[in-house]
Amino acid sequence: MDDTEKTTSAMDYSSPVEERPEGVSKKAWKRLKKANMREIAKKTKVEVAAREGESSTMNTTETREETREPAVEMLRPGLVVVRRISSRASEEAIVAKFLEIGNHPTDGFYETDADGNRKLNSTLTRGRIYRELAFYGDEATDWILEHCAKAVRLARAADPAMPAMVPDHALLLYYSTNRGIKEHRDVGANDGEGDAPIVSFNFGKSVVYRVRMSKEEEKTDVHLDPGDVILFGGPARMIYHSVKICRDSSSPYPKLLPDRMNLTLRYAPSILGREEEFRTFKPADIYWKNRKEVK
Numbered sequence: 581m582d583d584t585e586k587t588t589s590a591m592d593y594s595s596p597v598e599e600r601p602e603g604v605s606k607k608a609w610k611r612l613k614k615a616n617m618r619e620i621a622k623k624t625k626v627e628v629a630a631r632e633g634e635s636s637t638m639n640t641t642e643t644r645e646e647t648r649e650p651a652v653e654m655l656r657p658g659l660v661v662v663r664r665i666s667s668r669a670s671e672e673a674i675v676a677k678f679l680e681i682g683n684h685p686t687d688g689f690y691e692t693d694a695d696g697n698r699k700l701n702s703t704l705t706r707g708r709i710y711r712e713l714a715f716y717g718d719e720a721t722d723w724i725l726e727h728c729a730k731a732v733r734l735a736r737a738a739d740p741a742m743p744a745m746v747p748d749h750a751l752l753l754y755y756s757t758n759r760g761i762k763e764h765r766d767v768g769a770n771d772g773e774g775d776a777p778i779v780s781f782n783f784g785k786s787v788v789y790r791v792r793m794s795k796e797e798e799k800t801d802v803h804l805d806p807g808d809v810i811l812f813g814g815p816a817r818m819i820y821h822s823v824k825i826c827r828d829s830s831s832p833y834p835k836l837l838p839d840r841m842n843l844t845l846r847y848a849p850s851i852l853g854r855e856e857e858f859r860t861f862k863p864a865d866i867y868w869k870n871r872k873e874v875k
């Protein structure tokens with residue numbers, strides 16, 4: 581069991597947000613509650629087993645690797661990494677689903693130019709989907725809500741400065757090469773409201789995630805493997821971040837996804853119904869939009 585988990589009571593396994601957010605359907609919300617109840621039961625079982633001395637090896641790294649038990653690292657207040665959020669099988673299943681969604685001829689990662697050539701829709705090497713959760717369908721929404729709740733719960737147990745968050749939007753990015761993303765802050769209306777955390781899942785290749793609170797600060801490198809999640813909220817919500825994708829063939833499922841995919845979850849109720857405006861953002865659009873906001 582993880583150190584941070586030892587002190588948590590079963591109550592911490594309920595969703596930190598009791599109210600159903602607007603972007604989440606009643607059906608999906610019911611399923612999330614059920615999933616949380618399943619976790620409470622699972623957790624209680626582990627606690628009982630630990631008390632009875634049946635799981636004395638639970639803390640060893642070896643056991644963690646075998647079972648892919650999550651581990652939590654607080655890097656600074658509001659900035660937390662949750663490693664190994666799910667089983668590899670569950671991760672591969674959701675990656676396959678996201679690739680299927682991303683392959684859609686008009687609503688996925690690609691667009692067709694005037695000459696009829698299919699190309700990625702954000703940059704030459706990046707495909708992008710930004711939509712409300714319902715767009716991704718029941719199966720993906722279930723996975724998203726369940727794993728986001730787990731990441732937020734674990735992060736909050738380790739870091740009192742991390743606010744609660746239930747997502748209503750998901751950004752899905754596909755990177756076809758080792759080119760990552762330049763340093764920026766998530767400041768747009770579609771990037772989320774208040775200091776609720778951005779919850780960002782890494783799939784496929786490993787990355788070096790570079791962070792700093794201000795331009796004066798030295799950058800800190802955080803290595804993220806597939807299945808790891810980084811959260812930034814509260815005092816770290818406006819952190820500068822960039823991504824350098826590892827050159828090696830680090831994807832554990834090279835046939836399925838030899839490249840990289842990122843899933844970023846956000847609470848952005850103010851733009852519900854206006855997703856079309858944010859659907860085909862290209863880096864140059866962000867620049868002009870931010871300029872307009874400053875004016």
Ligand SMILES: O=C(O)CCC(=O)C(=O)O
Pocket residue numbers: 751753761766780821823842844
């Ligand atoms: O790909 C990533 O991990 C980061 C993406 C990102 O920071 C963004 O889209 O704002």
Ligand SMILES: [Fe+2]
Pocket residue numbers: 764765766821
């Ligand atoms: Fe970002």
